[in-house]
Amino acid sequence: MSARTDTRPLFIPVVLGTVRQGRMSEHVARFVHAELAKRPGVETELVDIRELKLSNTDEGGGARDVRFTETVARADALVLVVPEYNHGYPGLLKHALDTNLKEYIHKAVGVCGVSAGPFGGTRVIENLLPVLRELGLVTVFWDGNFSSVQKAFDAEGNLTDAAYVRRLDKFFRELVWMAKVLRHGREHVALEGG
Amino acid sequence: MTETSKMVCPDCGVETNRHAEKVEYTDAGADAEGFDPALGGVLEEFHACPDCGRTHARRAE
Numbered sequence: 001m002s003a004r005t006d007t008r009p010l011f012i013p014v015v016l017g018t019v020r021q022g023r024m025s026e027h028v029a030r031f032v033h034a035e036l037a038k039r040p041g042v043e044t045e046l047v048d049i050r051e052l053k054l055s056n057t058d059e060g061g062g063a064r065d066v067r068f069t070e071t072v073a074r075a076d077a078l079v080l081v082v083p084e085y086n087h088g089y090p091g092l093l094k095h096a097l098d099t100n101l102k103e104y105i106h107k108a109v110g111v112c113g114v115s116a117g118p119f120g121g122t123r124v125i126e127n128l129l130p131v132l133r134e135l136g137l138v139t140v141f142w143d144g145n146f147s148s149v150q151k152a153f154d155a156e157g158n159l160t161d162a163a164y165v166r167r168l169d170k171f172f173r174e175l176v177w178m179a180k181v182l183r184h185g186r187e188h189v190a191l192e193g194g
Numbered sequence: 195m196t197e198t199s200k201m202v203c204p205d206c207g208v209e210t211n212r213h214a215e216k217v218e219y220t221d222a223g224a225d226a227e228g229f230d231p232a233l234g235g236v237l238e239e240f241h242a243c244p245d246c247g248r249t250h251a252r253r254a255e
């Protein structure tokens with residue numbers, strides 16, 4: 001199938017990357033998931049790492065949750081919603097990401113950083129990029145940046161600043177482009193030498 | 195140039211596209227025979243099926 005005639009929807013799960021009680025990132029993940037679900041040609045699903053059945057007495061493939069692995073295997077791209085904890089990413093998100101490998105190769109990934117402070121999780125995004133690269137994912141150059149997240153949503157989780165809708169649209173457009181290109185590449189562009 | 199044998203998607207019977215090679219570190223202990231000391235792990239190749247889109251992996255030849 002050529003890229004031009006490929007009418008299959010893209011499957012882009014949104015991963016909520018923290019298990020913390022009272023996490024504000026859940027509002028972000030629900031909002032991002034709802035916006036992504038509105039896009040034609042995209043199917044999505046919200047993956048809450050709190051719901052995953054991961055072993056905590058093993059690492060990598062040995063700790064995997066079969067359903068999560070199957071979701072990543074079906075995915076064309078991922079959106080990671082990641083709060084900034086001491087300028088880094090939650091350890092349990094890393095634990096979850098490490099359980100897969102072949103399921104990520106040459107797939108797109110975009111990151112939405114979430115922070116209480118003013119920088120919209122830029123530090124956690126920068127810290128996560130080398131990990132995503134090693135997993136075989138291809139990062140996009142747009143991010144979601146949710147600064148002062150406690151002010152960006154009301155108590156019911158409704159967005160209070162409409163500017164996020166337009167910013168997310170830019171982020172999704174780039175992610176969808178990358179997901180399409182990489183799907184075509186995985187299926188039709190051979191590595192040199194066989 | 196290295197020529198590798200073709201892989202066929204077990205679900206569709208269609209020839210797959212070999213689009214990547216990557217070192218897998220996690221299997222280094224488990225797959226002593228496949229361990230490549232120059233790369234520090236097991237070299238795997240990744241194929242995608244042009245029909246169903248699924249990825250298949252195997253140890254690189």
Ligand SMILES: Cc1cc2nc3c(=O)[nH]c(=O)nc-3n(C[C@H](O)[C@H](O)[C@H](O)COP(=O)(O)O)c2cc1C
Pocket residue numbers: 018020022023024025026083084085086087088114115116117118149150
């Ligand atoms: C262990 C821990 C470390 C944190 N470190 C930072 C930080 O480095 N920078 C920052 O802006 N906010 C930091 N925060 C605040 C979170 O960014 C804030 O809770 C925000 O709501 C996103 O995380 P949440 O989804 O857990 O609520 C930290 C929170 C925790 C629990």
Ligand SMILES: [Zn+2]
Pocket residue numbers: 203204205206207208243244245246247248
């Ligand atoms: Zn197939």
